[in-house]
Amino acid sequence: MTKHRVGLALFFLLASIPCVHAQDAGLNKARNLFASGEYTAALAELERLSPLSQSDKESVAYYTAMCRIRLGSPQAGEDVQDFVEQYPASTRKVEMVTALADELFARGQYDQAASYYQLTDKFAVGKPQRDDYVFRKAYSLYASGDYDSARPLLYSLLDDRKWGDDAAYAFGHICYSQGDMDLALENFLRIQDNPKYADRIPFYLTNIYFSRKEYDRALSEGTALLKEDLSPEQARSIGLIVGRSYFNTGRYREALPYLTRYQPSPATVQDNYQIGFSYYKCGDYAQAIPYLSRLVGEDSPLGQNASYTLGQAYLGVGKKAEALGAFRSASRMDYDPVLQQDAWYNYAVLSYEAGNPYQGVSQVLAEYLERYPESPARQQIFEYLLDSFISAKEYAEAIRTIETMGLDSPRATQALATACFYLAGQKLNEGDYDSALKYYEKASRSATDETLRARADFWLAETCLRLGMDERATEALTDFRINPAAPQTQEYSRLPYQQGFLAEKAGDYATAQMYFTAYQKSPNLSTEERADLRLHLANCLFAQGQYAQAQDLYGKVADAGVPSSDYATYQKALCQGISGDYAAQVATLKALLDTYPQSPWRAPARYQSGMAYQKLNQPERAIEAFLKVESEPAAGELIPEAKSKAALAYYNQGQSDRALALYQEVAEKYPSSSVTPSARRSVRQILVEQGRSDQYVAWSNRISGTPLNEMAVDSLYFETGQKAFSKGDYPAAATAFSQYLEKYPSGLFVPNAAYYLGESALKQADTLAAKSAYARLLAMPDNAFTEGARVKYIDLLRAQDSLEAAVPQLEKLYREGRLAENRRYALVNLLAAYTQAEDWDNTIRYAEAVRAEFPSDGTLYADASCALYTALVESERNEQAAAMTEEVKRIVSGENMAKVLYYQALLLYRQGQYDRSVETISKLAQEYPMYKYIGSRGLLLMAQNFYAQGDPYQGGYILDNVIANTTYPDIREEAQVLKQFMDSQNAASSPQQETLTQENQTNDAI
Template identity: 30%
Template sequence: MRLLRIVYTSALFFSFASAHAQQSRIYTYENRDYQEALELYNSKQYQAAQAIFEKVKDNSDDPELEANAAYYSANAGIRLNQLGADKMMEDFMERYPTSVKRNAAFMDVADYYFTHGKYAQALKWYDRAEDLGLSRSNREEFNFKKGYSLFAAKKYRDARKYLERVSATAKYGAQAKYYIGYMAYQTDDYNQANQYFDQVASDGELNSNLSYYKADMNFKLGKFDEAIALAKEQLPTADRKEVSQLNKIIGESYFNKKEYEAALPYLKAYKGSQGRWSLTDYYQLGYVYYQQGMYQEAIAEFNKITDDSNGVAQNAYYHLGECYLRTGKKQEALNAFRNAAQMDFDLTISKDAWLNYARLSYEIGNPYESVPNVMMAYLDRYPDSEHSEEVKSLLVDSYLTSGNYEEAMTMLKKNRNYGDKATYQRVAFYYGLELFNRENYPEASRYFQLAIEEPHHANITSRAAFWKAEAEYITGAYNQAVIGYKQFKQMPGSRSTSEYADVDYHLGYAYFNQKDYANASEHFNAYVNNGKGDDQQQFDAFLRLGDSRFANREYWPAMEAYNKVIERGGKGTDYAWYQKAISYGFVNRTDDKIKTLQNFVTTYPQSTLKDDALYELGNTYVNSNNEPEGVNAYRRLAEQYPMSSLVPKAILKEGLVYYNGGSNAKALERFKKVVSNYQGSEEAMQAVATAKLIYVDEGRVEEYANWVRGLDFVEVTDEELDNASFEAAERHHAEKDHNRAVRSLQGYLDQFPRGIHHVKAHYYLAESFYELDNKAGALEHYEFVANVGGSVYNERSLARTADIYLERKENATAIPYLERLENTADYPQNLMFARSNLMKAFYELKQYDRALNYAEKVLNQQGVDDRIKGDAWIVIARSARETGNEQRARTAYREVAEVATGGLAAEALYYDAYFKHKDGDFEASNQAAQRLARDFAGYKETGAMGLVLMAKNFNALDDAFQATYILENVIKNFTQYPEITREAELELEKIKTQENLNEDNLAREQK
């Protein structure tokens, strides 16, 4: 409150009058020292005077002179602020009780303290003078001074008692009424304050001080027009501090009259209390801006209310949300409405804020909680709201838009009145798709069936049938898949779906995997004839059409299909060329077959089928009685592809050519090479058997026996028992009686550990253990077969061995098997398996350069689906990040976004926001982070990272409220990710430190 500007007058000290009255008497004492001291005292040279008075007091024989000297010495001490001066005066009172100066002393000391503004000390002496016999004029002065001293000490009740005693006097009445009115003003008794102030209004000096108080009182009484008029009247003559307060009175009065345009300049001119604004101050200025459509300015003021929880803050957050909505900043509006909704100071505002929070959550997504949970919370809190039907509708739709189908199903099962049967069908279908993408095919199939059983949307019913068939296809139920695909084709809504164009393609594969090549051929042909589907899928369909016809012995039609592939060109044409060559052989066009194989070997030197082509070329030459060329082809195969599983076959075939041609020595050399390099393989067994014929024919039986005894994989006796024992075990395996197969195969190996069929037995044993989900048991036997080499089971065993180690997270152990598989794989899918897992394994082992190399190989391989492409691009992106190649990481994440779904898509979107933040494009970064919150709400960790990034963007955009609010929510709601919450805490601390610094600077400027 403003300070009083009253100049007080006081009577002359009794001491002065007393001093002059005694002067003639002193002279009669002829005490020159006393006279000199008195002159010094009256000229305010108290130190010198006191020294002489003390001398007089100590040496005088005159009691009165001694008393007077003691009196003046004590008075001088008081005026010199000496420690113990009050005690000196008290000693004077006790020592000289008959002194004529004793009565004057109380008032003299009190008036001295009063005059110097030391009201607490003055009161002490006025209390002692209370009962002295004072004259009437002296009594009035005493009452006024004591009353004012009590007023200054804020003892208003006692002060009023003394001031009222002089309120009717001519000398003190006006001032007394002023102070009584002021005390009533201070205690909010404005009616009484006005009564007293009105009585002194005619006093020019006092009235000039009343305008401020009257303006403030009228404001507090709600008389805003009077307050405005009085404050404006006072403004021109007010001091700096009063100007600020008067502007506040005028501005807030206009505010309360809802005259916001008039209020604005006055509210802006207010400097705050001690240089600081209150929440109400910021709110009022912000609201004035809001009412005039100045939303950016309003946002700036409302944003200064960030750390309080009260009614003003709730109003501010609500109107902040309104301002953000009007400026198109919906994420910011969502945060503000959420804050307002969580406060209960004004229930009407809470309710409306909740509604806006729910609507915005539906529209743009919610990074803090699932959108359906927001809707449910609103309905629980306001079950009778006039907007409940709207929110129920948004609730159901939010499940579909947010992709939170699992919670949707839970909610619909508990509250079927929140959605009709058509809604239930949609949710069941989309939840089925979610489960399908998670590779939970049995559960996906169950929910697709639920959608089919609620046939309210023909489009969804037919799509559910298609995807149910897809789930059955993936789980190997090919016959059920065929039925499902056919049902889909016949459904009324199927033709309008995106899946319809590809259904023949999927039917073709379902028949193909059942070896029903006639039907497979029919559907692949139908698919390629309709000309729909992407180029890669059309290409694949022609290949499978050719394979189906080939398997069905329709070789000329097969070649037509392969020719279509060749015409299109690109990756995969090598396979078509190879198959075309083989087809020529089956239609007795041997020359064409040889020519095509020769062209193939030349045209596709890097093809994974080149070893097959060389082997087939060798066989074809031999069968055409061109043994030299055949041998040449076999030799090229062995030299160029030493790791190929066809090498032992080629060497064996070369040996058989020599044997059949009578070149036994050459034949034995070839057979022994097979036996030496590929021990335990079937080719090695056949080589031993054929070599035996040569040794027997040449009468070298003992030499043969010596040779065979050195081979630990050949049993030279009990061959018939060996075959019989294995045949029984093999039958159990073929019948898929895995438990019996395991016992039989293990028994065979126990009896014939190096028997004729021991490699195959190990492989069958591994497969049986695998089917029984005993992967530890399977691993031992897969590794055995993988390490033998040259076996037809080698490729699959390598893949299985690597896969089991990968499941165990033993990447370093898996890598050698994957590398061998990459070098020997005949099947593209195994090659893809090897490369994609080598890529991931090297990344996990932090060998980023090798991971990048394999990721590039994966992307360059034919027929890579989007899921594997996404994996490759994410490895490139992450490896590039780890190696500091940010530009490559940016490019890779853009590619990830094109093909990935789920968590990888969420990661790609996060880094889109991250790189935009680094570039200083904070608005665009926030848009990406908001998409992350809306479209990938289920990926909490990535979402939390996006929120911290969003807060940094808002801080960079000078929106401290949004930044603070988001970070506080991350800290509160994502404790399961301590690294993220720690980052949020550090960022929040940095923002608050800066905000405090800004406030301090502003306060200094306003002072």
């Protein structure tokens, strides 16, 4: 068996000898083909071999991989990877990997080449090829972006004769990219004369010199480059560096052509700043503004500089309002404290000079003083602060600031007194007499200037008069009279008038007459003032029984055609009646009725006509006159009196039935009238005379709702309430009046009880109960309490901000009110109600009515003129409004002037006069900053003006400030809508701005 196995093995060994020889021959052939560069043939030969020995297998794998490397086969990498894994200890591994890396390098496939070079080491490569290997490996790493690995290898070759320049270029670029500009410059300068790199090096040198702030060298390289044939991108990059180099060396005029021509799209904030600043430094402020405006809102050192420079540019073109906003923006950033302080200074000064729509002027000035107490400009700003209190009319803010800052210099004390004086005037004009009293007293106490003290005392007296404080008014007027500075005041000429008015109120008509007579000698009295004076004199004469003289003066006032002429005509007729000249009285009263169709004195005139006809023994005409009283507006309680007179006339003529009907009508319709008891007695007399006593009893019980024997109880209940009211026990009075109304709904004193119930509730501040009582009274037929209750009811609605609900009562009061002050009250509040409701047609109607009826009342005429102007603009009657602008500006002041300025600015905006519109809004901000809501509306309009002028950045800045700071929800909402619109339009028309990064600054010319 053993012999058999040995023999079999020997047989196979001998049989394989020819195959081995064949394999060796094939492998040798493949080697020869590879050595001669015939890689395809060599590969084909290798693929036919089936090597048996391990050594041959390695050789076949080696040559197969090398052939595929040389042929650029995609499979080469896989073959190399397989060889490295199968033969990790082979001496051919380095050669094979290096060969593959070199082949990939030669084809420019640096990423793949680098990955294979990393598998080898330079010391595994033969020394003659070592430097070539190192360069190719380094360059592959460099080209694939692995700068950190490439940098030391390239550095090792810098002195190599063959690869030194190539290594210097790549090494220089790596240093440049990593910000190591010194090494980059050193290596680029070394090879700048090498023809291979001569066209590239200047780009790097330009950038490096610029980044090293060697701007003259950057300019030398850059300007030379721009003369070459560059691509648009290269020209843009180098042109920008040239422009920025000129800019950074202060050569702004030279910089501009490059900065504008080579500006990138989209422009960076730095580009816009440098162009804008260059235009500014060249004095071309108008060109600078659009570029600098694009940095509005940029919260950065560059943004602060841009805002400050923008402010200076706006000043250069005379746009203080716009400059104010720019300096305000710069003052809110603290990157450069010195620049911030100067921006604050400019902001404060411009606020004083041009007004400030964002903050009160005094607030800005005070804040500057708080921020910079050691500022060299402190004294200047302090003076501005004191002046601003008066010129800006921020009186309340002025008082608060002076007191909180503890300013106690003589100048501050006088400023405090002046602010108190003018604030008191505002309160007086607004009808807030209590506040006016407080501030006039404070002005009088604190004034160091006797002239101001005298004026404060005069107006203190006027305020006290309006409050019914006659004794205090007399004291203040005495203080004014004995002040040595009083004769130099504008009020001094009115002293006799005020003294006369006080005497007249006190019932000292002789003294009043003396003062009024003295005042008549005053020069330059207007027609209205002279008529008013004569009316007071006539009233004094009338009260003293000097009817002839009074009649003469009343006649002059009647002929003057002033608003009080109807009253004067009526009083003239009374004088004629008292003098017994009844025919003349009738004629005068007829003239009144013919001349004044809306006069509240028509009803009294009818009544007095009836009385005069009776004196003339013309009963039929008397009856006609008495019965016409009812048809007149504002007849009120005269109606039952006139009907009673007509009834008496009928009775005297023997027409008892007609008399009875009128007396019954008076008793039934006007139960609270003073003539009602007499009318009831007359009804009783006539019915008794006619033998109809039972009818009287039935009638009396019907109209009173109570049997005759209960009348005493009716009266008792009412008197209980009346006594409690007179003692000031208003809760008890209210209870008694309520019980009376509940128990006797048709009692004699129902109107009285309803009125005093309302008064009792009002005294207890129970406005709901008061309103209910007055409403009950107004539902009754007109009586002696109707007009007063109507006024009180309207007042309660006004206090509840329900002026619109008061319109029906206001209309009725205006048509029917007897008292001139009540008709005036109705007219004024109708105008206010329709203005508040934005009912512009009715606003125009009633504003014109006020102007027509009260031309001599300066305050009322101004209010109506402002309302009329507002309505004309709001209803887009632009031509009418424009024609009225200058007239209304001569008339109005205070808040009305603020409104007029706003609406004038709106008109100018509609007309496309944007600069004038902005100027008008600036005036509004400067002179009327205390009217915050109107000022806020002005800011919205200012933003729209800037947008219309193509400056959305300034417009957007204003709106951002409004949104951030306003306390008015409707203003904020409108600002947000406008801002969204402007942003959307701006986004649609302009590319988005970029911020320049450090990388952009370094590489944008490469």
